[in-house]
Amino acid sequence: MAYDPHAIETRFQKHWQEAGVARMEEKGGGGKFYCLEMFMYPSGKIHMGHVRNYTIGDVVARFRKMRGENVLHPMGFDAFGMPAENAAIKGHTHPKAWTDANIATMKGQLQRLGFLYDWEREVRTCEPEYYRWNQWFFLKMFERGLCYKAKRAVNWCPDCATVLANEQVESGACWRCHNPVVTREMDQWFLRITDYAQELLDGLDHLTDWPPEVVTMQRNWIGRSEGALVDFPVAGQERKIRIFTTRLDTIYGATCLVLAPEHPEAEAVTTRERRTEVEAFRAQVRSQSTHDRTTSRDKVGVFTGSYALNPFSGEAVPIYLANFVLMEYGTGAIMSVPAHDQRDFEFAKAYDLPIRIVVQSGSLKSEDLTEAVAADGIMENSGPYDGMANREALKAMAEEARKRGMGELTVTYRLKDWGISRQRYWGTPIPMVTCDACGTVPVPESELPVLLPMDVTFTGKGESPLAGHGGFLSAVCPKCGGRARRETDTMDTFVDSSWYFLRYCSPKETEAPFDRSAVRYWNPIDFYIGGIEHATMHLIYCRFFTMVLRDLGLLDFGEPVKRLMCQGMVIKDGAKMSKSLGNLVEPDEMIGKYGADSVRLNILFLSPPWDRLDWKEAGAEGAYRFLNRIYATVEELAGDLAGPVEEPAGPEVDALRRKTHQTLAKVTAELSDRLKINTAIASLMELTNALQGYLPAYRGTPAQRFVVKEAVESLVRMLSPFCPHAADALWELLGHREFLVDTGWPCFDPVIAREEEVTMAVQVNGKVRGQVRVPSEASDEEVLRVARAIEKVFAQLEGKTVIKELVVPKRIVNFVVR
RNA sequence: GCCGAAGUGGCGGAACCGGUAGACGCAGUGGACUCAAAAUCCACCGGCCGCAAGACCAUGGGGGUUCGAGUCCCCCCUUCGGCACCA
Numbered sequence: 001m002a003y004d005p006h007a008i009e010t011r012f013q014k015h016w017q018e019a020g021v022a023r024m025e026e027k028g029g030g031g032k033f034y035c036l037e038m039f040m041y042p043s044g045k046i047h048m049g050h051v052r053n054y055t056i057g058d059v060v061a062r063f064r065k066m067r068g069e070n071v072l073h074p075m076g077f078d079a080f081g082m083p084a085e086n087a088a089i090k091g092h093t094h095p096k097a098w099t100d101a102n103i104a105t106m107k108g109q110l111q112r113l114g115f116l117y118d119w120e121r122e123v124r125t126c127e128p129e130y131y132r133w134n135q136w137f138f139l140k141m142f143e144r145g146l147c148y149k150a151k152r153a154v155n156w157c158p159d160c161a162t163v164l165a166n167e168q169v170e171s172g173a174c175w176r177c178h179n180p181v182v183t184r185e186m187d188q189w190f191l192r193i194t195d196y197a198q199e200l201l202d203g204l205d206h207l208t209d210w211p212p213e214v215v216t217m218q219r220n221w222i223g224r225s226e227g228a229l230v231d232f233p234v235a236g237q238e239r240k241i242r243i244f245t246t247r248l249d250t251i252y253g254a255t256c257l258v259l260a261p262e263h264p265e266a267e268a269v270t271t272r273e274r275r276t277e278v279e280a281f282r283a284q285v286r287s288q289s290t291h292d293r294t295t296s297r298d299k300v301g302v303f304t305g306s307y308a309l310n311p312f313s314g315e316a317v318p319i320y321l322a323n324f325v326l327m328e329y330g331t332g333a334i335m336s337v338p339a340h341d342q343r344d345f346e347f348a349k350a351y352d353l354p355i356r357i358v359v360q361s362g363s364l365k366s367e368d369l370t371e372a373v374a375a376d377g378i379m380e381n382s383g384p385y386d387g388m389a390n391r392e393a394l395k396a397m398a399e400e401a402r403k404r405g406m407g408e409l410t411v412t413y414r415l416k417d418w419g420i421s422r423q424r425y426w427g428t429p430i431p432m433v434t435c436d437a438c439g440t441v442p443v444p445e446s447e448l449p450v451l452l453p454m455d456v457t458f459t460g461k462g463e464s465p466l467a468g469h470g471g472f473l474s475a476v477c478p479k480c481g482g483r484a485r486r487e488t489d490t491m492d493t494f495v496d497s498s499w500y501f502l503r504y505c506s507p508k509e510t511e512a513p514f515d516r517s518a519v520r521y522w523n524p525i526d527f528y529i530g531g532i533e534h535a536t537m538h539l540i541y542c543r544f545f546t547m548v549l550r551d552l553g554l555l556d557f558g559e560p561v562k563r564l565m566c567q568g569m570v571i572k573d574g575a576k577m578s579k580s581l582g583n584l585v586e587p588d589e590m591i592g593k594y595g596a597d598s599v600r601l602n603i604l605f606l607s608p609p610w611d612r613l614d615w616k617e618a619g620a621e622g623a624y625r626f627l628n629r630i631y632a633t634v635e636e637l638a639g640d641l642a643g644p645v646e647e648p649a650g651p652e653v654d655a656l657r658r659k660t661h662q663t664l665a666k667v668t669a670e671l672s673d674r675l676k677i678n679t680a681i682a683s684l685m686e687l688t689n690a691l692q693g694y695l696p697a698y699r700g701t702p703a704q705r706f707v708v709k710e711a712v713e714s715l716v717r718m719l720s721p722f723c724p725h726a727a728d729a730l731w732e733l734l735g736h737r738e739f740l741v742d743t744g745w746p747c748f749d750p751v752i753a754r755e756e757e758v759t760m761a762v763q764v765n766g767k768v769r770g771q772v773r774v775p776s777e778a779s780d781e782e783v784l785r786v787a788r789a790i791e792k793v794f795a796q797l798e799g800k801t802v803i804k805e806l807v808v809p810k811r812i813v814n815f816v817v818r
Numbered sequence: 819g820c821c822g823a824a825g826u827g828g829c830g831g832a833a834c835c836g837g838u839a840g841a842c843g844c845a846g847u848g849g850a851c852u853c854a855a856a857a858u859c860c861a862c863c864g865g866c867c868g869c870a871a872g873a874c875c876a877u878g879g880g881g882g883u884u885c886g887a888g889u890c891c892c893c894c895c896u897u898c899g900g901c902a903c904c905a
Contacts, residue, residue: 243905325905765886
């Protein structure tokens with residue numbers, strides 16, 4: 001009978017399910033292994049990117065389980081989020097119905113691929129049993145002051161009168177009505193992630209099993225920067241403007257002070273004569289779409305009419321507002337030093353402000369500059385600091401500022417507090433009410449969850465559907481018992497994904513977000529796989545949550561992930577596979593053609609897990625061919641190999657036997673550590689080739705039976721993590737009854753794997769002139785003697801002086817001649 | 819602009835510590851089987867010169883270190899990814 005993947009796959013998927021092979025419990029003693037893939041957004045159908053991500057995880061989970069480790073390998077759904085709501089707006093389907101249908105489809109697709117998930121632990125973030133704990137965490141953070149309300153700019157579509165998420169803004173226009181988007185300040189809830197900025201940064205040093213590029217991205221994202229805060233008094237007023245600078249040493253070169261257009265003091269420093277112009281400028285910036293504002297590099301500003309006094313030199317410099325100064329960073333105000341900062345230089349050129357060199361790094365003249373000079377140098381034009389090295393001057397100036405109470409050294413971060421408010425329906429309601437008498441009041445814990453109502457209508461216009469839902473809106477103030485209005489914003493879905501890995505440990509827990517002992521047993525995650533697109537957001541938020549939960553006394557660890565792998569993108573015809581590009585490849589058709597095992601094998605074999613992968617269907621056929629070959633070989637041999645065999649005595653090691661043990665060594669090493677899965681598969685193919693090459697001489701002698709049986713059984717067992725259905729079917733053909741995932745991983749004998757003879761290249765002046773076959777323990781002298789005897793080598797050496805002879809054991813001989 | 823990763827046959831890739839470049843697979847070519855085809859099996863498969871033995875050139879380009887460089891160092895080019903007025 002030929003290899004029939006469909007019959008095999010449906011049969012074994014049923015067997016596995018009946019036997020509950022994926023079920024996992026905490027067991028005392030022995031090693032645990034938490035193998036996790038980023039859970040899935042239920043967008044509709046799975047594509048090759050999912051297949052790749054989850055197949056890698058499945059290989060590792062199955063391998064670990066075969067090795068006897070207690071493996072937790074769950075899957076769930078990141079089920080809240082905007083696409084469900086967009087679908088509702090467009091298509092008259094409820095987000096819940098849309099989500100449930102997609103989950104059903106995608107779960108079926110995952111099951112067809114044979115992934116070893118413990119589905120009893122499945123988590124869906126849109127269920128109240130889950131999201132109530134988002135609310136609970138929110139309240140806990142609120143109690144601790146880690147959660148606050150503030151105004152922040154959002155994308156606003158005036159035409160639809162609604163807030164837009166960044167991804168709903170398409171080159172500055174609304175995704176629905178294509179009218180320009182503006183920014184608007186709205187009250188929002190924030191989590192104080194900046195309190196953890198330093199710990200998040202310091203922790204990166206210990207994440208040695210994370211891809212270094214992810215660590216770098218996080219480091220840049222957090223963006224620690226050491227500088228100084230300096231107060232500039234406003235001439236003729238009592239007020240001071242506080243600026244942030246990393247180049248305090250250049251302060252004598254400041255020829256202007258620049259505030260962000262939204263700076264709270266902007267109005268106060270605007271003189272009556274300048275009011276009209278300043279207001280026009282601010283209005284213009286305000287009306288600018290987020291897109292335009294971030295794309296334009298032109299430096300535009302306006303003079304406020306006021307002057308600030310340089311606290312070091314006493315010099316009066318004009319105060320401007322300008323578009324290139326950001327309110328979100330530092331203090332929203334800078335001192336402008338055109339000679340030493342490129343942006344300031346451009347601004348000075350545009351507004352004809354003086355340019356004054358204060359750090360001399362050569363023989364530069366202020367009037368000759370064509371760009372700013374950031375280099376170190378010797379101070380000039382800087383009063384008492386002239387002649388000092390600029391770095392020394394910076395320290396001395398900081399000291400002076402501190403003494404005179406006009407500034408201090410400080411650290412700022414690019415990382416901002418995490419705004420979690422979303423003016424959306426399909427998310428976790430924020431458990432807060434507003435009471436006219438008491439203000440903003442948290443919903444008591446006992447009243448959780450604040451349920452998301454199901455009976456809502458979607459228009460895509462105006463406020464979130466929650467704001468129009470009377471039943472949801474009206475609440476009783478927990479403080480005074482009076483009438484109150486419920487918060488209608490919902491939470492960012494990154495909140496959901498910040499702790500789902502903890503929920504998997506005890507998914508049915510009703511009294512707490514998780515069972516502490518179960519969480520302690522399984523965590524931290526030993527191996528986490530997902531796309532690099534989550535390098536900053538999700539992977540910073542979940543680290544932050546873990547730290548907060550630790551500080552709340554709920555966890556006893558602060559870093560959630562031990563080893564991280566980011567699988568490479570799946571590319572099709574040179575472009576990223578994505579829904580928007582319409583080049584998605586779904587696995588179903590290919591599973592139909594070749595079976596899930598071939599699809600799995602193909603996607604693993606095509607390139608190393610972390611490299612980009614160019615999807616080519618032809619490879620699936622190659623994988624299918626390979627499985628067919630193994631199947632035919634095993635079928636042919638099964639009868640003859642049935643029954644016991646005896647290990648041959650004597651020192652002679654058969655070549656096939658050596659190959660078997662070498663392959664075992666290679667595959668074991670790859671799967672337990674390096675995870676270059678593509679080469680592990682290549683070595684399985686080599687073993688298959690060796691086995692087939694051996695068969696013509698196979699006569700069924702006891703020694704041969706042993707060697708062949710060992711090779712065949714090792715091959716089948718090693719195949720199991722990659723192609724679990726086919727491997728189990730083959731194992732059955734070989735007369736075994738158990739599932740391979742429940743059997744042990746085969747051991748190898750390094751003595752048998754060792755080569756007794758090696759081929760060494762013989763070089764003359766670095767060029768290969770021949771080869772020698774010598775015992776692997778041969779001495780250098782012996783190797784040289786044999787090497788010299790090669791005719792071609794001899795010819796190259798003749799008449800020349802050998803000045804050096806190098807022997808690299810088992811690899812190379814090199815004669816250096818003159 | 820800044821930061822990071824990568825560039826190897828027709829293609830995907832291999833070469834883990836600097837040691838025979840091209841494992842394994844795909845595609846292709848020739849052959850066997852077949853009435854024929856598919857499937858399968860066998861052989862070949864970087865370029866160039868040569869009847870051959872053999873020589874030479876080849877890991878994006880250019881320099882360097884080394885007995886020896888795909889691998890290390892410097893400069894440049896290209897592609898991809900991240901950040902993007904961060905003061």
